[in-house]
Amino acid sequence: DPGVETRISAMITGRKKTTGQLRFCGKELKYKPDRAYFCSPLKLNVLRMDHYCPWLSNCSGYYNQMYFVLFLLHTVASTQISLFSIAQALLTTTFSAGATAFLLRLRLSLP
Numbered sequence: 001d002p003g004v005e006t007r008i009s010a011m012i013t014g015r016k017k018t019t020g021q022l023r024f025c026g027k028e029l030k031y032k033p034d035r036a037y038f039c040s041p042l043k044l045n046v047l048r049m050d051h052y053c054p055w056l057s058n059c060s061g062y063y064n065q066m067y068f069v070l071f072l073l074h075t076v077a078s079t080q081i082s083l084f085s086i087a088q089a090l091l092t093t094t095f096s097a098g099a100t101a102f103l104l105r106l107r108l109s110l111p
Contacts, residue, residue, distance in 0.1 A: 005022065025032045025045055037049040039059045048062040060068040086103055089095075095103065 022031050023034065023036075024030070025036075025038055027038050027043075028045055030045075032045050033047065035049075036045045036047045038044070039046045039049060039052055041052050042059055046059045046061040048065070050060040050065065050068075052059050053068065056068065056071065058064065090100065090103055
């Protein structure tokens with residue numbers, strides 16, 4: 001339709017750097033804003049996509065970036081707490097040889 005490109009250009013601020021034209025996704029066949037990228041596993045454009053996270057089965061992007069960062073912080077915190085608890089238990093309590101080996105093996109297998 002005539003005038004479609006001007007209406008879309010009023011809504012989308014992202015432009016190609018070299019030509020100044022609107023950015024167009026050839027896979028979804030639609031115009032896309034700046035910093036939107038096509039995610040192959042999700043098969044859609046994700047705004048401010050960082051990367052696809054297989055643990056969350058989702059892309060880290062504009063709408064869920066805070067939840068992804070919180071997931072990472074909680075993972076690090078829980079790992080540190082478990083390592084501290086195992087180390088404290090090994091240092092303060094006497095265990096049998098089998099239990100000590102199991103705790104050390106558990107401690108060494110954690111990231």
